[in-house]
Amino acid sequence: MWSRWVKFEEKVEEGGERWSKPHVSTLSLHSLFELRTCIQTGTVLLDLEGYSLPQIVGEQHKLLYEGMLSPDLREKISFVLLRKHRHQTKKPIHRSLADMGKASGGGARECPSFMKKIPRDAEASNVLVGEVDFLDKPFVAFVRLAQATTLGGLTEVPVPTRFLFILLGPTGKAKSYNQIGRAIATLMVDDLFSDVAYKARDREDLIAGIDEFLDEVIVLPPGEWDPKIRIEPPKKVTSADKRLDSRGGGLAEDEEMPVAHELGEELAHTGRFCGGLFLDIKRKIPWLLSDFYEGFHIQSISAVLFIYLGCITNAITFGGLLGDATDNYQGVMESFLGTALSGTVFCLFSGQPLIILSSTGPILIFEKLLFEFSKNNGIDYMELRLWIGIHSCLQCFLLVATDASYIIKYMTRFTEEGFSSLISFIFISDAIKKMVGHTHAYYVTAYKCECLAPDPSESILGLDWSQLSKKECVKYGGSLVGNTCKYVPDLALMSFILFFGTYSMTVSLKKFKFSRYFPTKLRKLISDFSIFMAIMTFVGLDRLIGLKTPKLIVPTEFKPTRPDRGWIVLPFGKNPWWVYLASFVPALLVTILIFMDQQISAVIVNRKENKLRKGCGYHLDLFWVGVLMAACSFLGLPWYVAATVISIAHIDSLKMESESSAPGEQPQFLGVREQRLTGILVFVLTGVSIFLAPVLQFIPMPVLYGVFLYMGVASLSGIQFWERIKLYMMPSKYQPDFPFLRHVPLRRVHLFTLVQIICLAVLWVLKSTVLAILFPVMILGLLVVRKMLDMVFSQHDLAWIDDILPGKDKKKEKKKKKGDKDDTKKKDKKKGRADDSEDEVINVRFYCHQLAGLEKNNSC
Template sequence: MPPKSNDIEAGQAIKRLPSNAELVPHAGKITMDEPAYFGKGIIKDLKTTVGTHWRQEMTNFNQKTVAVSMLMFITVIAPTLAFGASYSTATESHIGAIETILATAWIGCAYSFIGGMPLCIIGSTGPVLAFTTVLYDMSKNMDIPFYTFYAWVSVWMLIYAFLCSFFDLTRFVRLATRFTDDIFAFLIVSIFVIKAIGDPFGGVDGILFPFDPNHKTHQNQDADYDFLQVALLGVILGFGTTWLIFYLRSFKNSSFFCSDTMRSSIHDFSVTFSVLIWTIVSKVIFKDVEVASLNVPDQFEPTYQCCDDACTMFFPKECPDQAERAGVRSWFADMADTNGKGWVPIAAAGPAVLAFFLLYLDNGITWHLIMHKSNNVHHGEAYNYDLLLSGCFNFVNGLLGLPWLVATTVPCIVHLNSLAEKDKDGNILHVQETRLTMLFSHMCVGFSILALDLLKLLPLPVLNGVFLFMGVSALPGIQFWNRFLLFFQQPSKYPETPYTKYMDKGRIHLFTIIELFFFAMVFVVQNIKAVAVVFPMMTFFCIPARTHLLPRIFEGWELVLLDGDIFEIQEWIDRKTDSVAEYEASLRGDLSEYEDDATQ
């Protein structure tokens, strides 16, 4: 039996080995930052980001900059056009693909110059699309011109963004920890993977959907058309694109090719090479098989076409007997055109509250995920400043009849990972923090308006393969996913992490089960169209669950190992290592080193 704490060996008392809970007082507790009221947070954000690092971020041009810019162009343009088609359907062509391209291009370029966190990619999201659909239905029911109502909601949204930034209310979203970040990230990643393969909930085109003989891509085809042939080629193109990207990226750590520069080039341009190769396969080798291509508008002009000069009816749907359109809608909304209802500017303040909440949460949670300490991003946060910018950008979009844009999670993760250098375990060692990749990629989005016919050459299955890569490649960086895999692994073969080393596996699994429960709630709400618009609010509820529920189930040190940042985890491990070493030294009767440290 080991000696008791009051035994004496070599004239010294044996130290008591402290419990895990005693190592770090108040471990696992989450505290709110001190508020920076009256615009102080905006000024601080501006000074510590744009004011400090702008020149470096605008001049660190290298090969990786070019490769990541091309990757992000492919990553951004496809969902931009896909959301454009969805907006066109949901708003009866009041907003369409041209509007989403223009909005994405100008905001991306502007944000790359003046934004505070340029690693975060701006784009369209499902919740914002769902809410815009609600606004459109409201405008029809109230007999108000949509563009007018949309513009006034944008005005109020800017006011709310200013107030929230001015009084530093973004500090509430900074209460989020890995628990909330992982749930949100895994939700977005799962959406990308499901939609790339084939979404059973929303009917969005995926790699497997052409196997349905009634799929829309098979309609109005020749008698010799073979839908199974098209579907099989789509599967080869889609999964082939994903496989080739991963295969080319694997060369970075291989022994093949003659230099690190060559291997890095293949890794950096893997997505571009894969898209080009499989597009050539489709258009040259299998040119007789009519695989679906990207849905691209024919010319650059507002999507809404008018039956008359007043532009009150949509051509040709509302005037089928009319041979030609009278024109297209104006780029600027007439905010005075309320159809005789003077209360519209005030009434818009109500729905703007929920619109702003979407803006606040979609942006805030994505920003928090990207700026997590484990990502080793050092150029500072800018929650208040960037929220104000987002309000300004979307105010302009509202006046122009363009879609509102927010930070998009998966493209942000892909952007971060593509600019990062990692160790063999996937931990981020360094990130090239630059504004150039967002600038160049969104400039390409803008220039694509001048080359719409070239975009039509991109096979849809190839782009779905890129989406699948984006989702799958993001999974290893989500601790929730790694802990979920532990359910299917032999305990003695668990990868060595702080929580697997020091915690009982049952406690780890309990934490993962709770996380699965909250993920399931958010996932279900997101896929029920009637309530999908409130899914960011459901994600926000994960924050009080972490601050108030989990501390009642887990000890503080367990929450540190499972949910803390790298500095909290390292502090606890250091205390644990020191306490064990001191205890073992006391058993040997050799505490001189620790006594010297205590007296200094």
């Protein structure tokens, strides 16, 4: 039998030069029963002292006393087991590991790539099966060594051996022996059975472990599948803990209720003055040092480059729009400086430094309306804006002091996904609209060229001269007039190539880590730097073609956009005294906007799916946003709040995955590289961008719009709302196997999705009108809509397609407590053991209820 298992099975293909692709072991049910019989009737030697294969085989004299072998067969079996072992290798000329003797590290030098896939401190189980002509009945032995020992060339790689399974039998049953060997090998890589094998005290314990394994075996009916097909390893393997819960009488995996809606202790209402703020500070201080040194990783470089380009594009876009809306009181320079200042301070001192601050659409509309109001009423805009910022800052402090962030607990998936989907669609829409707008502005009117007839009063050949091409115009004797009449390539087409090319290449390279080509580290490196590589590729293409596509324009001088204003805004002297007090009212609207934008974005970033381990700080974040509101108001800079899409992109660029520790094992998501360094570097680079203008001016705007498009599309991934929207266009048999589809009728899922779509459409219409200033109030309105859904949908349905509101958790807790009491009573009945030693507790945990019917049972 030429096979090996690390977690999945690999076989030596015909010719012995290639190991097969890792695949899930498919065992016949008959082989498992035969294995059980082998363990039941064969020899089981546990904690055998042995330091070499000859010594271990020599210990087999113990079998003589069990009457299983005659003395004349002992030498023959020893001879077979001690023969030189030869291993299959990829190269026929490669020496077998047995020839290397017991030299330490020899196998490691020959098999470095395979050794990397073996977990640290791994131990081997050697399965030796075969047929011989001197036995009349099978000889079976299961041996567990007291200490793991390197047995020379017995193993393919220099991994110490802990278990031996030997099966030798008469000729004619090689296929059956092979299947039994595959069965024990598969059991030994099973997490739960391997624990049983390590802790077993006698034969009955091993048999109970096999019975437990059989309880979980799923049988595939013959004739309904091809046994020659090798099943691909799953992307995610069920954890041992879940399997244990299922054994304990809990719900099966497809019957488990979804995880309860819980945002963590960070949003607990302390009832003390600034209680939440002090807890946030206390929570973050222990991580302060690691927040910096954990940022020193090559992955951080790609994250900085990606987010930096997104931030400067956003700063230029909003800066230009602010300049138009405020008559250049705020412009691109103020946008760059404000982004750098606010972002750097926030990343240094905030509770969640992975959040990226930016200007938002509702703030832009508020600034426009405020400027028009000031202009029409003879009020100084900058001074009024300063007092609004001061009042808003104080209101944010009041919200922090009273733990007002507690309200976020009532924002379920319905509100979170509606908000994040809206922001994602805005990013996608804006990227396309800006692309189309630039196309019209730069490439249509600028290169308009018409053909005029030789004599306008005559119509030669009945031609429409204005529609003729340059070549046709010259052919018929016409004259060319316009801004330019030389031949100009199609810049619109080139811009769209840069736009969609950047997006497509980024998506393709991002998925490259799942490709089958090249080593894992190289694929991951390409995936991490996908955005940077795409940008550099199409910047190079643009330079190679040499067309005058619109480029990134960065300010080159450090001075306010408007010449008649300075960097400091004075609070007194230009407006009546009552303005200082009346500004409290518009500040209240700004505070609601800031609070909702900031906290919803923070909830999305701090989702449990992201596996953040350092905690978050909703109160601390809002405190610094308030401080920065006042600081930016004094400097005449834009106001900033958490940017949902860019923050999600920041999270995605810092995700960590496990390095595959077994052949065929899929990388598992481990969490996010939580640190402050990437955010700080992004905003510092944004601040010094005015000195990088000679380099940045080569980046075409269509390339950056492609990055914007990618951010918007990528942020939709993983949103259940978006997945449910796509279900409308799928026939039932082609719909993915989502858990909520197993438990909620499809028509109810569609109804819930329709309500979300209507809410999203209303928000979309509002954000495009003057009423966009009421956007934060409409977000609060989503909470009301969600509360009303409790009257339309059952709590069971809402638990699967949304979250249960906090007020509904009390009933669930009562049921849970009642269920826990029942489970405790059942466990107490089962655990009627004589003593409470550690070994017996472990045995009861794994297979106590299986041993109930066996004789000589001392553990239950």
